[in-house]
Amino acid sequence: MGSSYRDYMQDRDDQGPTWGHDTPTTKWLIVVTVIVFFLQVFMTHRAPVRSSGPSVDAGQSATVQLVSQTFHGMQPSFVEDWLLLDDAKVRSGQIWRLVTYVFCHPRDNAFSILFNMLVLWFLGSILERGMYRSSELLWFYLTTAVLCGLVFVGFGYFMRLPDPLLGSSACVMALLTLYATHYPTREILVFWIVPVQIRVVLLIAVALDVFTIVNAYQGNQSWVVVAYLTSLWGIAFGYAYRRFDLNLTAFMETFDPRRLRRSVRNLSARRRLKVFQPEPTVNLNEEVDAILAKIHEQGSESLTDRERAILQKASERAKNRM
Structure with missing residues (x-):
């Protein structure tokens, strides 16, 4: 609306013409x-x-x-x-x-x-x-x-x-x-x-x-x-x-x-901004169990870099809880 109170004065009769500072x-x-x-x-x-x-x-x-x-x-x-x-x-x-x-x-x-x-x-x-x-x-x-x-x-x-x-x-x-x-x-x-x-x-x-x-x-x-x-x-x-x-x-x-x-500046700033994307939440315990089972069957030499990183992450999390 042009004004948030357009109809506020609709039924009032004392709002006659004026030459005041408000017009x-x-x-x-x-x-x-x-x-x-x-x-x-x-x-x-x-x-x-x-x-x-x-x-x-x-x-x-x-x-x-x-x-x-x-x-x-x-x-x-x-x-x-x-x-x-x-x-x-x-x-x-x-x-x-x-x-x-x-x-x-x-x-x-x-x-x-x-x-x-x-x-x-x-x-x-x-x-x-x-x-x-x-x-x-x-x-x-x-x-x-x-x-x-x-x-x-x-x-x-x-x-x-x-x-x-x-x-x-x-x-x-x-x-x-x-x-x-x-x-x-x-x-x-x-x-x-x-x-x-x-x-x-x-x-x-x-x-x-x-x-x-x-x-x-x-x-x-x-x-x-x-x-x-x-x-x-x-x-x-x-x-x-x-x-x-x-x-x-x-x-x-x-x-x-x-x-x-301002809109152009904000758009440019958003494009330059690096948004942190958290890793998807997964059941870390299940992944660790699967990796440990693999070690038991195939040995630690069979682990991939990702699996070693998961074990390292699980180890650090366990230390932080102590």
């Missing part, structure tokens, strides 16, 4: 995301941006072209050029984008980052303080990002995706799913007014995404839209994580270089 993962995820957003806003560069189509100067990267389509009329950002999830760039080797895209949010929609960070603070701090270790929650968040990013890249292998992927919605929905598996009947205020059980909110979100997939299957809309349903993939991973009781921290520790070095 470092939640705090740092929020801090890093907010910093990246400000860098998105201020670290821009001048480049021709056409809102009427995807074409830009030939010297510009495909990522800049996609960003230009996403933020019509806005200058491209250096941060977005390097951090957004461009499926073509990932396939060319820029695998860091599978993680970094969740720390970016649309510059023209401050509500997106505000909503996601509020939900992250509310859910993350409760889960981190009450049921999961900080390292486990961090690996859960990053693993969700990577898996949902891989799904997006997979869609890009079969179709042209017009825009890059950004935003932490997949990770937030995975946290919401994890929280709902612990507290399914807890109520949240939708639009800060209507109280709704959290499992109902989750089912509505799933139903909307499934409806989008059905529409694409029926040909009512493009399959490209389905590629951007990262919230659904996040919900699926959150459910699988809870269902199979995964322990991501223990799994990641198997790749710890220090741990691998």
